[in-house]
Amino acid sequence: MRELQEDANQGPSIAIRGQITDGAMPAVRVGGKLKIRESDLPPLAMPVIASRPDEQVEEQVKDDLNALVANLVAS
Secondary structure, three states, rough: OOOHHHHHOOOOHHHHHHHHHHHHHHHHHHHEEEOOOOOHHOOOOOOOOOOOOOOHHHHHHHHHHHHHHHHHHHH
16 A cells, blocks of 8 residues: 555555445455555546647647747757
8 A cells, every 4th residue: 555655646545445445446455465456556647639620630730840840940
């Protein structure tokens, strides 16, 4: 539990135990200690997909590339 709190930044142990009790985070008891697979940890961040029309995305990409080229040429 201490490793999850410190290394994986998964919150206080009571929150982690609550997730285990609720079944949201699978765990097994080995030698008196709770063990959780790293692959079973919930992600700390989730990617967000922008929902814009394709034309707006293409224009934004073009603008970003043009700005990058301008910065490279200027330097």
